[in-house]
Amino acid sequence: MFRYLAQQTTPEVRLQINDIWVSVPAGCSVWSAMASQGELTTRLSSVSEQARSAYCAMGVCFECLVEIDGIPNRQACLVEVAEGMTVKSQTITQESAMPYLTPSETMITAEQVVQFFEQDGEHDLRG
Amino acid sequence: MTCVDNNSFDIAVIGAGPAGMSAAITAAKKGARVIVLDDKVRAGGQIYRNVAASPLVDKAKLGPDYVKGEQLVKRFNACGCETRFGASVWHIGDNGEILFSYQGATQSLTAREIIVCCGAMERPFPVPGWHMPGVMTAGSAQVMLKNDGLVKEDAVFVGSGPLLYLIVAQYIRFGVKVKALVDTTPRAAYLEALPLLPAALSQFGVLKKGLLLLNEIRQAGVPVFSSATQVQVRGEKRAQGVSFVAKGKTHKLESEHVFLHQGVIPNLNITRAIGLQHHYSEQQLNWQPMLDQWGASSVSNIAVAGDCSAIIGADAAEEMGQVVALDRLNRLGLITAQQRDEEAQKPLAKVKSYNQLRRFIDRLYLPIEQHRVPQNAETMVCRCEEQTQGQLRAGYEQGACTPDELKGLTRCGMGPCQGRQCGHTVTELLAQWQEKSVSDVGYYRLRSPLRLLSLPELSQFQRISPAAKSEEVTK
Numbered sequence: 001m002f003r004y005l006a007q008q009t010t011p012e013v014r015l016q017i018n019d020i021w022v023s024v025p026a027g028c029s030v031w032s033a034m035a036s037q038g039e040l041t042t043r044l045s046s047v048s049e050q051a052r053s054a055y056c057a058m059g060v061c062f063e064c065l066v067e068i069d070g071i072p073n074r075q076a077c078l079v080e081v082a083e084g085m086t087v088k089s090q091t092i093t094q095e096s097a098m099p100y101l102t103p104s105e106t107m108i109t110a111e112q113v114v115q116f117f118e119q120d121g122e123h124d125l126r127g
Numbered sequence: 128m129t130c131v132d133n134n135s136f137d138i139a140v141i142g143a144g145p146a147g148m149s150a151a152i153t154a155a156k157k158g159a160r161v162i163v164l165d166d167k168v169r170a171g172g173q174i175y176r177n178v179a180a181s182p183l184v185d186k187a188k189l190g191p192d193y194v195k196g197e198q199l200v201k202r203f204n205a206c207g208c209e210t211r212f213g214a215s216v217w218h219i220g221d222n223g224e225i226l227f228s229y230q231g232a233t234q235s236l237t238a239r240e241i242i243v244c245c246g247a248m249e250r251p252f253p254v255p256g257w258h259m260p261g262v263m264t265a266g267s268a269q270v271m272l273k274n275d276g277l278v279k280e281d282a283v284f285v286g287s288g289p290l291l292y293l294i295v296a297q298y299i300r301f302g303v304k305v306k307a308l309v310d311t312t313p314r315a316a317y318l319e320a321l322p323l324l325p326a327a328l329s330q331f332g333v334l335k336k337g338l339l340l341l342n343e344i345r346q347a348g349v350p351v352f353s354s355a356t357q358v359q360v361r362g363e364k365r366a367q368g369v370s371f372v373a374k375g376k377t378h379k380l381e382s383e384h385v386f387l388h389q390g391v392i393p394n395l396n397i398t399r400a401i402g403l404q405h406h407y408s409e410q411q412l413n414w415q416p417m418l419d420q421w422g423a424s425s426v427s428n429i430a431v432a433g434d435c436s437a438i439i440g441a442d443a444a445e446e447m448g449q450v451v452a453l454d455r456l457n458r459l460g461l462i463t464a465q466q467r468d469e470e471a472q473k474p475l476a477k478v479k480s481y482n483q484l485r486r487f488i489d490r491l492y493l494p495i496e497q498h499r500v501p502q503n504a505e506t507m508v509c510r511c512e513e514q515t516q517g518q519l520r521a522g523y524e525q526g527a528c529t530p531d532e533l534k535g536l537t538r539c540g541m542g543p544c545q546g547r548q549c550g551h552t553v554t555e556l557l558a559q560w561q562e563k564s565v566s567d568v569g570y571y572r573l574r575s576p577l578r579l580l581s582l583p584e585l586s587q588f589q590r591i592s593p594a595a596k597s598e599e600v601t602k
Contacts, residue, residue: 027182028277029274040260051365055267056264057267058248071581078167078215
């Protein structure tokens with residue numbers, strides 16, 4: 001379990017994390033608020049839709065993308081909590097964003113590329 | 128098209144860590160119109176994160192190397208430069224234009240000189256299971272502690288390097304239970320680093336502090352496993368523990384949380400996207416922008432200082448911030464070349480001494496190959512697009528020989544982190560498969576925008592000029 005150490009001053013901020021109201025120390029990051037409540041899942045991975053969680057907590061890994069006040073793709077580790085904020089674990093995946101593209105099709109062979117361009121008869125990539 | 132005019136700043140500094148703060152102080156003192164942009168909430172960078180506004184009752188437990196940063200932050204806050212915090216730079220043009228996201232909109236400015244001080248990030252640790260929830264970096268443990276006073280009980284720390292031992296010691300001082308320290312520094316590294324020790328002795332105080340840390344950890348009763356290899360994170364959907372080999376024996380430790388660390392590397396995305404020339408450092412096994420002794424890059428109006436130039440550490444970064452700013456001031460005509468040379472003498476001498484220590488540290492804590500270049504086909508390499516070593520190997524066998532070709536074929540490096548977490552691994556894998564040097568393989572071609580942008584951010588532009596005068600620009 002994550003826990004907060006004794007704090008200098010203790011003004012608390014109330015926010016909603018995945019529909020549950022919680023109180024956390026003012027000034028902490030959204031990721032830290034989530035972790036302190038045991039909510040480690042920030043997003044689903046884009047291909048296999050598995051739970052993912054913050055990795056670097058300093059803005060470089062982009063694993064902690066969450067939805068804050070209705071805006072998706074926010075880095076939970078870089079945003080400070082604010083009174084009344086609504087935070088949701090993000091569920092945008094390739095499937096949900098592009099239902100016509102299944103994960104297996106994201107890996108295409110060079111042969112498929114050639115076939116694609118040759119379909120209309122105008123390109124000859126083999127020449 | 129924007130051009131440099133009276134509405135331009137003299138110097139824009141990107142990043143308010145030790146290098147950026149020190150550059151800004153130096154430049155502001157000579158009367159330059161300076162603006163500093165940083166994506167965090169306040170100045171300090173990762174090393175001095177929240178040092179002037181710590182939530183902790185007893186921040187002294189974080190150690191003197193952290194607390195001393197408060198002086199620098201205070202001098203910076205009083206130096207008279209303009210600042211934008213929570214500002215995330217996403218484009219730097221070749222005409223001195225900088226675009227950044229700020230409070231949900233885009234702001235733009237131009238500057239005659241740009242100093243990039245965007246610091247370091249932790250080297251990826253691509254071992255089986257590193258992508259699962261419950262696995263974070265040791266740096267993240269430190270950021271959570273400094274920024275929020277948030278700690279994790281009973282975690283296992285795995286890897287090598289000064290930062291790893293520091294955070295374990297800090298946890299101990301705050302009474303946080305550490306399950307184990309699994310040290311991956313090979314025994315042979317101590318011998319190989321030994322010839323570099325005499326030169327490093329000029330920084331004896333720093334060396335001594337390092338030794339005392341390890342002593343502190345052992346005396347606190349934390350189990351320490353040395354020369355560990357074959358690290359794997361165990362678990363199906365989230366971390367349940369780690370396994371590794373030490374002294375010829377396989378160990379399995381249960382823990383729901385693992386912190387990994389094998390050194391830091393320059394944060395490349397800005398310098399790469401600008402198109403600066405880079406080279407691969409065999410001493411540090413990382414990509415670095417090519418710079419002269421004044422931090423001047425291959426693009427005349429752009430300089431680089433601090434850990435994003437090469438890993439030099441906070442103390443050297445602070446000195447180099449001054450040196451780089453002095454050269455920019457000379458270019459602006461605010462000081463003469465003679466003034467620059469005189470004032471840079473002391474900081475350059477200090478940097479030289481720090482560098483001798485750095486060579487010793489680099490050799491001792493050089494991350495081992497099996498934890499940098501994954502051999503297991505299941506190991507995740509690109510976390511964003513979920514490309515494993517095996518999938519990348521298949522892409523290579525289909526004919527992708529460069530990082531960009533592999534990116535085009537497999538989408539590795541194409542996700543939101545823009546290759547930050549897979550770039551070094553991909554170049555090393557391709558080098559190994561082709562028996563080429565990493566330099567010959569190269570790196571991803573990066574482009575703006577440097578971060579995810581929302582449509583409102585892209586549609587609202589506001590231009591920033593010195594003296595806080597701003598005008599709406601219709602777009």
